[in-house]
Each structure stands twice: as structure tokens, then as C-alpha cells.
Amino acid sequence: MEENQTDINETSVNKDVARLDVMNEEYSAMDDNLRDEFNTTLSSNPSILFNEEELEILASDSDISKKSQMLSDKYESFRDEKLSIKKEEIDGFSSEVDKRKETLGLNNISTQFQESHPEVSMQELANFMNGDLTPNQLQKFTDESNGDRLKMLELVYTQFKTENKVEDEDDNLPPDLSGVNGATGDNSYSDEKSHNEYLKSIGIGR
Numbered sequence: 001m002e003e004n005q006t007d008i009n010e011t012s013v014n015k016d017v018a019r020l021d022v023m024n025e026e027y028s029a030m031d032d033n034l035r036d037e038f039n040t041t042l043s044s045n046p047s048i049l050f051n052e053e054e055l056e057i058l059a060s061d062s063d064i065s066k067k068s069q070m071l072s073d074k075y076e077s078f079r080d081e082k083l084s085i086k087k088e089e090i091d092g093f094s095s096e097v098d099k100r101k102e103t104l105g106l107n108n109i110s111t112q113f114q115e116s117h118p119e120v121s122m123q124e125l126a127n128f129m130n131g132d133l134t135p136n137q138l139q140k141f142t143d144e145s146n147g148d149r150l151k152m153l154e155l156v157y158t159q160f161k162t163e164n165k166v167e168d169e170d171d172n173l174p175p176d177l178s179g180v181n182g183a184t185g186d187n188s189y190s191d192e193k194s195h196n197e198y199l200k201s202i203g204i205g206r
Contacts, residue, residue: 008100008103008104008107009104010104012100013097013100013101013104016093016096016097016100017097019093020090020093020094020097023089023090023093024090026086027083027086027087027090030082030083030086031079031083034078034079034082034083035075037082038074038075038078038079041078042071046058049074049078050070050074054070057070058070058071105149106149109149109150109153110122110153112150113150113153113154113157117157120157125153125156125157125160128156128160128163128164129156132163133156133159137159141155141156141159
């Protein structure tokens with residue numbers, strides 16, 4: 001099951017780093033001890049290492065140089081096989097640790113950014129960054145941020161605000177109608193006067 005990014009924290013990553021150090025130490029110790037392991041296997045169960053024809057050659061009294069070469073080649077093969085298995089395990093785990101470090105770093109940067117911009121939806125910003133920015137814009141921001149991912153987010157957010165401009169609060173206020181006929185203020189007197197004059201002109205005003 002894939003690990004949730006929120007489960008990745010500094011403590012868990014530090015534990016993985018410590019475990020990786022132990023694995024590398026085991027690898028070094030294993031390299032040092034493989035000669036002894038090979039000799040033990042050769043003495044106790046040589047058929048694991050050699051086929052019947054090779055065993056016959058090793059058991060003979062002739063051609064010492066050939067036997068020496070066979071033993072040397074077999075040890076190298078034995079050593080490489082053992083170390084390659086351990087190395088693959090270490091490399092695989094190291095790759096996972098690097099990914100977790102990367103995720104932890106991104107989580108920390110995201111947290112810092114949201115502390116400065118609590119109004120921002122990180123999902124919306126991510127969608128904008130991945131779907132709306134052009135390759136040239138992304139490259140420009142990458143160059144300007146020079147590896148600083150927090151600065152990169154700030155640059156993206158600035159562009160986001162430019163392309164998705166939110167109206168200022170003043171834009172949402174009702175219009176000033178003080179200079180329009182029928183509005184409150186001095187115009188109410190002018191309207192009343194005009195109305196009275198109209199009534200007077202048709203014979204019902206005073």
C-alpha cells in the first residue's frame with residue numbers, strides 16, 4: 001500500500017536514514033567476511049560451488065596453476081553474486097529514502113507557504129502550476145528561484161493572481177449615487193421642487 005504523504009515526518013525519515021547507514025555498514029562487513037564464508041563452503045560442501053568435472057580437477061595432483069585459477073575465478077563469482085544481492089537491496093531502499101526526503105521537504109515548504117498565505121488552496125495552485133503555466137513560464141520561474149522551492153511557489157502564486165485576478169473589496173461596494181437624480185442628499189429637495197411645480201402647472205398645486 002502506498003504511504004500517505006502526511007505520514008512522512010522528520011522522525012520517520014531520520015529512522016530510515018539510520019537504517020540505511022546500518023545496511024551500508026553490513027555491506028562493508030559482508031565484503032570483508034566473504035572470503036571466510038567461501039572457504040567454509042568449499043570445505044563443507046564444495047558441490048555448491050563446483051560441478052563434478054571441476055571437483056575432479058581440484059582433487060587431482062596435477063596442474064596446480066589451473067586449480068588456483070579455478071578457485072580464484074569461483075571466489076570472484078561467489079563474492080560478486082553475494083554482494084550484488086545486498087547492493088540491490090541497499091540501492092532500492094536508498095531510493096525510497098530519497099523519495100521520502102523529497103516528500104518531507106515539499107511538505108515543509110508547503111506548510112511554510114500556507115502560513116504566509118492561508119487563503120490559498122494548495123490543490124488549486126498545484127493544478128494551475130501543472131496545467132496552466134506554459135513550459136516557458138515554468139522554466140523562467142525555475143531559473144529565477146534558483147532551486148529555492150519556496151520562492152518558486154511565490155512566483156507561481158504571483159502569476160496565479162495575475163491570471164485569476166480577484167476583485168478588490170472596493171469593486172464590490174455599491175456605486176456612489178450621490179450625483180444621480182433621485183438619490184438622497186440635496187437632490188431630494190430639487191426633485192420635490194420640480195414635482196410641486198409640475199402639480200402647480202396642471203392646476204392642483206399651490
